[in-house]
Amino acid sequence: MRAAVVASGGQYEIAEVADPSPGPGELLVRVTACGFCGSDLKARAAMPVGTIMGHEFGGEVVGLGPDTEGWLAGTQVAVLPALSCGQCEWCASGHVIHCAKVRLVGLGGTGGGFAELAVVTAAAAFPLTPRIDPVHSALVEPFAVGLHTARTGRIEAGDDVLVVGAGTVGLTTIAWARARGARRITAVDPAASRRSAAESFGATDVLTTVEETQASGYDVVAECAGKAGLLDAFVTAVRPRGRIVLAGVTIDATSFQSWAALMKEVSIGFAVYYTPEEFRTVIAAFTSGLIDPAPLLAKRVELGQVNEAFDDLAQVAASGKILVQP
Ligand SMILES: [Zn+2]
Ligand SMILES: [Zn+2]
Structure with a gap:
């Protein structure tokens, strides 16, 4: 062959x-x-x-x-x-x-x-x-990756969801967030073409950078970009007792201020396969x-x-x- x-x-x-x-x-x-x-x-x-x-x-x-x-x-x-x-x-x-x-x-x-x-x-x-x-x-x-990410982040009907990165993992996670009845889905990506793709998959809001997100504004934050170093920003963005799910692949080391996550009782999970x-x-x-x-x-x-x-x-x-x- x-x-x-x-x-x-x-x-x-x-x-x-x-x-x-x-x-x-x-x-x-x-x-x-x-x-x-x-x-x-x-x-x-x-x-x-x-x-x-x-x-x-x-x-x-x-x-x-x-x-x-x-x-x-x-x-x-x-x-x-x-x-x-x-x-x-x-x-x-x-x-x-x-x-x-x-x-x-x-x-x-x-x-x-x-x-x-x-x-x-x-x-x-x-x-x-x-x-x-x-x-x-x-x-x-790829849609199974998005489903596994949405389930690991426990995205449910009525949730406000932040999806960081609108490549394939981000887009399929957005599609499943919408299918599961998320109320608001905000996609973050620096590329305009990916932001418009995110909207066609069901994002209700799009942003260019994580810095533009709303503090304590999201029930779930899904990291789909494979970028290290954003955990502090995610902890800021997520609501108290909210969920952060990391699905992007990176081998770069990361550190974050765990005190802020502790005081919000944030759950941090990982999704693969x-x-x-x-x-x-x-x-x-x-x-x-x-x-x-x-x-x-x-x-x-x-x-x-x-x-x-x-x-x-x-x-x-x-x-x-x-x-x-x-
Ligand atoms: Zn793959
Ligand atoms: Zn086995």
């Missing part, structure tokens, strides 16, 4: 590699579409040469491993890109990312979606409904129309354009998903 593999210097090269073959309990998926993610940009330099990245994808089941039961070739699926053991207490609770044996798809654990074919466990494949465009299978993952149940909830929301994934799709490219697509993604003002269709 053709695949975009990590070459030296963090670039990708298109290579002919052996087709992966499904083992017991696994499925062979022909990739329909795979999204580019901000975390791919950060992670690619650390990936070994030869890695097939891409963790936001879906496709058509084209083969079953031995003992894989209950699946039909031709089924369109979205892939949850964390293959877990299925036996431990974390798997039983749905928090598969914390399984000690988890293999991350497209991030070094097993081959991802920047290829014509991928092998995943049957437990990590979620059938689409006929109402969902197969290309939108690649958008289930999602659960199988959240994948099913996103698919149900795409099917019912509660969430329309289409506006998240910015551009489609071919496998040979992976490097250019990454250069596009590195543009600060980029908004929306670029999908590769291998």
